Amino acid sequence: MSEPAFQDQYPDDYAHCYGCGRLHAEGHHLKSYWDGEETVCRYTPDPKYTGGFPGFLYGGMIASLIDCHGAGTAAAAKARQDGKPISRFVTASLKVDYLAPTPINTELEIRGKVVEIKGRKVIVDLVVFAAGTTCATGTVVMVQLKEQN
Numbered sequence: 001m002s003e004p005a006f007q008d009q010y011p012d013d014y015a016h017c018y019g020c021g022r023l024h025a026e027g028h029h030l031k032s033y034w035d036g037e038e039t040v041c042r043y044t045p046d047p048k049y050t051g052g053f054p055g056f057l058y059g060g061m062i063a064s065l066i067d068c069h070g071a072g073t074a075a076a077a078k079a080r081q082d083g084k085p086i087s088r089f090v091t092a093s094l095k096v097d098y099l100a101p102t103p104i105n106t107e108l109e110i111r112g113k114v115v116e117i118k119g120r121k122v123i124v125d126l127v128v129f130a131a132g133t134t135c136a137t138g139t140v141v142m143v144q145l146k147e148q149n
């Protein structure tokens with residue numbers, strides 16, 4: 001992973017996201033990278049993000065992981081296709097299926113796969129793994145900001 005994370009390539013004006021903006025003082029600072037044709041993001045949730053009972057992550061945080069890694073994946077895929085620097089995408093649609101409880105204090109692996117790039121729209125499928133178990137899957141529709149096109 002010698003290339004900078006996708007999020008570390010966002011222009012400064014677009015790097016303030018709570019989930020993944022490098023310039024957000026209190027955010028999660030998620031980092032996404034290429035891994036062959038897929039993308040990967042690793043994150044170990046803190047117990048303060050506990051869900052309904054101890055030891056497990058709350059669903060909103062899982063959605064955030066899918067959302068922000070999906071946005072990074074869309075931006076990187078569009079940049080790679082067009083041979084241009086990374087630009088900023090926003091979430092138009094976010095779907096999550098929760099398949100198994102997701103532990104905290106365990107490194108999670110979020111993997112992304114591009115389904116479609118059409119104009120400013122990129123669709124990405126995502127999977128959240130914990131110690132080899134598939135905990136959640138998701139699909140996002142990301143749209144490139146017009147001023148970034």
Ligand SMILES: CCCCCCCCCCCCCCCC(=O)SCCNC(=O)CCNC(=O)[C@H](O)C(C)(C)COP(=O)(O)OP(=O)(O)OC[C@H]1O[C@@H](n2cnc3c(N)ncnc32)[C@H](O)[C@@H]1OP(=O)(O)O
Nearest residue numbers: 013014088089090091092093118119120121141143145146
């Ligand atoms: C980052 C900070 C920037 C700040 C400086 C700039 C400000 C500029 C405001 C941007 C807002 C930022 C918000 C904060 C960033 C988040 O926190 S991201 C999480 C929350 N997301 C949002 O708040 C996004 C709110 N939604 C929107 O702004 C607009 O609906 C969108 C998503 C930009 C799309 O609008 P649009 O650019 O007019 O795109 P549009 O031509 O309608 O659609 C493009 C394609 O996407 C498809 N599409 C659109 N919506 C959907 C949907 N819901 N489901 C499925 N497909 C869809 C369309 O069908 C179309 O597909 P094709 O026909 O080409 O196949």
